[in-house]
Amino acid sequence: MTADTPSTASTASTASTASTASTASTAPVAARLSFLDRYLAVWILAAMAAGLGLGRLVPGLGDVLAQVTVTGVSLPIALGLLVMMYPVLAKVRYDRLDTVTRDRRLLIPSLALNWIVGPAVMFALAWIFLPDLPEYRTGLIIVGLARCIAMVIVWNDLACGDREAAAVLVALNSAFQVVAFSALGWFYLSVLPGWLGLEQAGLDVDAWEIARSVLIFLGIPLVAGYLTRRLGEKARGRSWYESRLIPRIGPFALYGLLFTIVVLFALQGDAITSKPVDVVRIALPLLVYFAVVWAGGMALGKAVGLDYPRTTTLAFTAAGNNFELAIAVAIATFGATSGQALAGVVGPLIEVPVLIGLVYVAMATRRFFPRPAAAADAPTAGESPARV
Template structure:
């Protein structure tokens, strides 16, 4: 999806894949759930296809999903992002101070009687997104370079801070507040491994493709011919990943509908607070549409692959904590797809505000110039 392909006047020019994206995502979710429910042992079979605890089907889907987007990034422009202190500081605050605290509060307020699900949601809140957020940001015409930088920063903080924050929010803070404490066991290597595979591989591949593609074909040919052919594979990878994720736990999700609803409620509140808060903050700081959108989506997204892996490794595959992690993408995928369209609608307001500000500035200058000429 390109910047120019979103206004209503040109919706008809979008590819079938882009125009009916919500339909394809809904179908992928349904297919995954049906496979998980209707094909005995499919979840177990998929889980067995792994290397050192990493699911190969999920890894394949995520790599195919992220590579085309990262091949579009203009790596020569990254310095314009790292120099934007307002964006960088805002992202760090939203992701590593606000996000975990909001999920902790919502989990305790809305699931006080369900400790396993509550713990699972707190783990989800600690796992900041490094994969699907790149897709949501690209579909919403956010700043690709900013997304690449913020995701990379989240990855570093994830390796350094995940275990520390898990200990704080599950053991220390509940103790201070007189609440029930729990423990989490996760090695820094397990987190680093997830980051290296799910972000490192497609990031390096995208960088190498961009660097040598431009050298061989020239920038115009690379962007106008090669990238349009590569682009649809991001959505193919997304749909494949959704099918696999939902097939893994389709039986568990459909067997516990009431529990799914209980888990979904704080997740919906979390996405609304984080995405809305990110958008309001970006607008207040005048980051512009593209970077405001990137800030909002990176704040709202979560790394469910890591959260599920941690929950399974610590509490077991059939645990309530694991179910809470699995329900995460069940809620995140349709919600963030909806927010993509909300973002695209808000873009008009950003443009209108920018135009109004430009007119006001011009009028002020003209008035000032007239005053000077009179004097």
């Protein structure tokens, strides 16, 4: 989780740690969360309200925040995302990644959900809910094509998903994004509508722009997280790294998330409050999309025999979207004031509260999955029992 307490790991023996895990697994979920995580929904709502208030009360704030950009995304948002992702990627045990890459029950369903099911579901929902609003419809389809490489890491960690699996699946999504995004955009905006006798649109995207977005928003925190673990363990050992260092940097994932939310809502506060009907119409297909794809991922993971952590990772990596890329593509192709750009912005504004809610739903489903053996269920040094 985002805020781990060091005292548990530093004072407990192996036997007492296993006992703690056993007791924790039967305790209510909320009782096992840290203070920050327990009231996460409150912090999220407060950040959203603060952002909206700043956007409305401070004239020109959105323009100031949007002046400096990185791959079409506001620099403050970019910084918030990097701060948000770094602690989680520093927690990943990179020596365990091979156990994920060999798991075909996880990799094949993930690729199918992300690159076949997800875009197709968003295409269908965009046409069902927005048949008379082509700009918003195109923006939603672009959101559906941009598979998540950033915030999903935090949602997965909050829901006690498999960190190593999340790192591998995000890396796969990144590689596919560079190769397939433009081709899928052409297919879903031009080819498929033509086959179905629907209105066609176009999308001209430079593959380098996509690669640059991936390198910035995934590459930088991934390299930083890997080097932090590698050098930290080499210098002081794994026990010190996980019982002392991780608990200190862990809360910054939540701080980065809240900062990003405040900036996002401040940037678009005026547009959101001045076009409430448009925002609601864009939000409806997004709500359906997140619910359907996430639930499908959970059901598929359970059906193929994955455990809870990997099923959760499968569901969240399928449901989340790379809003940084979607917004950048919409702005670069159609303009900052276009309907496509507004649809891209509404995407994360809906995704944040919905996926936070799904974190709680996911944790409530843990009882439907087999409990791990006592040894495997014991908390890692430096982690709260709720994390295992």
